[in-house]
Amino acid sequence: MQYKWYRILNYWSVRNISGPKPIPLFGNTLSPILRPKPLVELEWYKTYGPIYGKYNCGKPELSVADPVLLKQILVKDFHKFRNRGVAKVDDVVFANIFLAIDDDWKRMRAIASPLFSTGKLKHMCPVINECCDNFLAALDRDVSTGRTEVELKQVMAAYTVDVIGKCVFSVDTDSYCDPNNPFTTKANWILKHFTTSSSALLTNILPTFLTKRLAAIGSSNIMFFKHLSKRLISERKNAAKKPNDFLQYFTDMKIEDNNTTTTTGADSVATDELMIEKRALSAVLKKKKLTTDEAIAQTIVFFIAGYETTATALAYCTYELALNPDIQDRLVAETREAFSENTGDIDYETVIRLPLLDAVISETLRKYPPGINPLRKAAEDVMLTTGTDGLTFKVEKGTNVEIPVYAIHHSPDNYSDAFIFKPDRFLPQNRHNIKPYTYLPFGAGPRHCIGMRFALLMAKLAMVKLIRQFRFYRLPTTDVPVVFTAGRLTVHSCSLRVGVEKR
Numbered sequence: 001m002q003y004k005w006y007r008i009l010n011y012w013s014v015r016n017i018s019g020p021k022p023i024p025l026f027g028n029t030l031s032p033i034l035r036p037k038p039l040v041e042l043e044w045y046k047t048y049g050p051i052y053g054k055y056n057c058g059k060p061e062l063s064v065a066d067p068v069l070l071k072q073i074l075v076k077d078f079h080k081f082r083n084r085g086v087a088k089v090d091d092v093v094f095a096n097i098f099l100a101i102d103d104d105w106k107r108m109r110a111i112a113s114p115l116f117s118t119g120k121l122k123h124m125c126p127v128i129n130e131c132c133d134n135f136l137a138a139l140d141r142d143v144s145t146g147r148t149e150v151e152l153k154q155v156m157a158a159y160t161v162d163v164i165g166k167c168v169f170s171v172d173t174d175s176y177c178d179p180n181n182p183f184t185t186k187a188n189w190i191l192k193h194f195t196t197s198s199s200a201l202l203t204n205i206l207p208t209f210l211t212k213r214l215a216a217i218g219s220s221n222i223m224f225f226k227h228l229s230k231r232l233i234s235e236r237k238n239a240a241k242k243p244n245d246f247l248q249y250f251t252d253m254k255i256e257d258n259n260t261t262t263t264t265g266a267d268s269v270a271t272d273e274l275m276i277e278k279r280a281l282s283a284v285l286k287k288k289k290l291t292t293d294e295a296i297a298q299t300i301v302f303f304i305a306g307y308e309t310t311a312t313a314l315a316y317c318t319y320e321l322a323l324n325p326d327i328q329d330r331l332v333a334e335t336r337e338a339f340s341e342n343t344g345d346i347d348y349e350t351v352i353r354l355p356l357l358d359a360v361i362s363e364t365l366r367k368y369p370p371g372i373n374p375l376r377k378a379a380e381d382v383m384l385t386t387g388t389d390g391l392t393f394k395v396e397k398g399t400n401v402e403i404p405v406y407a408i409h410h411s412p413d414n415y416s417d418a419f420i421f422k423p424d425r426f427l428p429q430n431r432h433n434i435k436p437y438t439y440l441p442f443g444a445g446p447r448h449c450i451g452m453r454f455a456l457l458m459a460k461l462a463m464v465k466l467i468r469q470f471r472f473y474r475l476p477t478t479d480v481p482v483v484f485t486a487g488r489l490t491v492h493s494c495s496l497r498v499g500v501e502k503r
């Protein structure tokens, strides 16, 4: 037995790839349970460099932060790294675009991409605006009657649950006044399950029958969304007018001949990525529709993937503005001009183009990347050559490659003063200094975050309106720096509490 573990856990050392010391059964999975994952990741990156080997229990995994290799893995050799190496959980969950593999993923991605075209986003703008205005009115009522502090994660989640609930299912959740509504509580449970280091560990070490028991507990939360979707589909069948939401889109969906693609927003890589994305999705897709289960699985994953990530981005953004009043003042000045004198509101074209707003959100996503780390599984043996020292090595078929985004965003090789909030580095005149494949909050390549443009629109609209109406400031009790939670796979913090007052 001991020899078996010795052999397994020497996988990287015999290949001359260094990495943190693993222990039998657990590999390197205990460190991110006992300490916050971003900090563990950064420590390993500093100690072992941009490429190191680690073990997910007994399974070797490669961590890659070298920008040249990242381009190869995420874009150039995408066909060899097209799937995420995530264990199959259960069929309802697995039928979604995030977990789907090979041709199923291509079909789902090609079907879902047009949801985030400019036309569709413009169409969503009034819906987002309405949720935002309701959210601001509720906050305004509280602040007018004496509220002086906000727990940012909680308030921002109230806004994003409302937006995503409306866009995906056409439901009104009113989460600010009703924070314990089932959409929030069920989604939180599912998210916690998938972003907790110990859940990942248990899935790896427990016998299958126990993992299934655990999944069954979780499935009651997933079932809430499944039953809701089924009920809505059935109610809408004979309705004269059908709502214009994601659920209806997926239920009706037939793939269009000209696939609409989205870009990652990073100018320097956009052309390459667009070409590869088009090629990745251009194969002849025989089955051009989604099954009902697949349609439901997409709506669930869009709800789950979209609401917490965007709420986290908004929470950290407001936190940094509270800590940096000079930047908050500059942003207020920029956005003041942007509201129309006639309508008193701000339109889609204007909000997406405000340079400082874009820079502030980009810098927030650099300092606190809210997503879980992109993961890719080698579909065949692949030879990789590093950009730093030209070292060539083989990644064997079936090996998972993880991209340590937090460490990449905090490496002094990529960003000066990496721990300081400096939005100016993302202003149009400075943006060219950002090295390609060192800014990855949404991943990159054909499998980057499909909801990126929607998330940015949601975040920008909220930010612009929030700081127009309220001033946020640091309290003596505000955690500085942020205290990340141990045991979570994301930049989850224990508390993000700041002061708030009306302007």
Ligand code: HEM
Pocket (backbone or CB within 6 Å): 097, 098, 099, 109, 301, 302, 303, 305, 306, 307, 309, 310, 313, 369, 370, 371, 372, 373, 374, 375, 440, 441, 442, 443, 444, 445, 446, 447, 448, 449, 450, 451, 452, 454, 455, 456
């Ligand atoms: C600030 C907000 C968000 C962040 C930081 C974020 C981040 C990410 C990241 C890092 C990935 C993995 C990318 C990769 O592997 O290269 C991802 C994938 C994904 N995201 Fe997002 N996301 C955000 C918002 C959203 C929203 C609003 C939606 C939908 C409503 C969404 C839906 C998805 C889906 C469906 C995938 C899987 C795509 C695929 O496999 O083809 N995300 N996201």
